[in-house]
Amino acid sequence: xxxxxxxxxxxMQENRNIVxxxxxxxxxxxxxxxxxxxxxGYQDEVLGVTDEDITDNNGRLVKHITFKxxxxxxxxxxxxxxxxxxxxxxxSRKEVLLYKKKEAYQVMSDKIISETDFKEIYGKNNADVRKxxxxxxLMTDYETIKALEFSVDWIGRRISFLRELIRVKRTIxxxxx
Numbered sequence: 001x002x003x004x005x006x007x008x009x010x011x012m013q014e015n016r017n018i019v020x021x022x023x024x025x026x027x028x029x030x031x032x033x034x035x036x037x038x039x040x041g042y043q044d045e046v047l048g049v050t051d052e053d054i055t056d057n058n059g060r061l062v063k064h065i066t067f068k069x070x071x072x073x074x075x076x077x078x079x080x081x082x083x084x085x086x087x088x089x090x091x092s093r094k095e096v097l098l099y100k101k102k103e104a105y106q107v108m109s110d111k112i113i114s115e116t117d118f119k120e121i122y123g124k125n126n127a128d129v130r131k132x133x134x135x136x137x138l139m140t141d142y143e144t145i146k147a148l149e150f151s152v153d154w155i156g157r158r159i160s161f162l163r164e165l166i167r168v169k170r171t172i173x174x175x176x177x
């Protein structure tokens with residue numbers, strides 16, 4: 001029994017279409033293909049392009065293609081709500097992980113500072129020297145913490161975006177009633 005739902009199958013078909021499109025473009029003698037989207041807010045819809053969309057009536061590839069989108073299509077609030085829920089759960093996990101990493105970094109930092117003779121190594125012992133030395137010693141941990149901070153920030157922005165997107169789609173659905 002397959003665990004694939006309709007969305008998974010649609011995504012697989014979309015990915016297959018992109019691969020076929022790329023292969024077709026590489027196999028033909030075309031210098032450049034330009035895809036234009038007249039509604040830049042919905043560029044993700046260009047992923048649904050198939051080879052039939054970029055051939056003329058004789059089967060030749062055309063160089064300039066314009067896709068016109070008149071709107072968002074049917075508002076799919078369910079998918080956005082699921083993404084929102086998943087992002088909130090991921091944010092919670094990453095915030096806990098970030099807190100633990102920062103605590104461990106601080107413990108290791110204190111240990112390094114207490115065990116290092118900065119005067120002997122650098123000729124001075126000030127906060128900037130200690131901070132730089134610790135950062136160099138714990139570079140992988142420092143990079144992990146920074147990556148987690150960026151990820152947490154991005155998820156926070158995405159959650160805010162989804163909140164507004166869901167509000168707009170809900171409004172559109174109410175207007176259509």
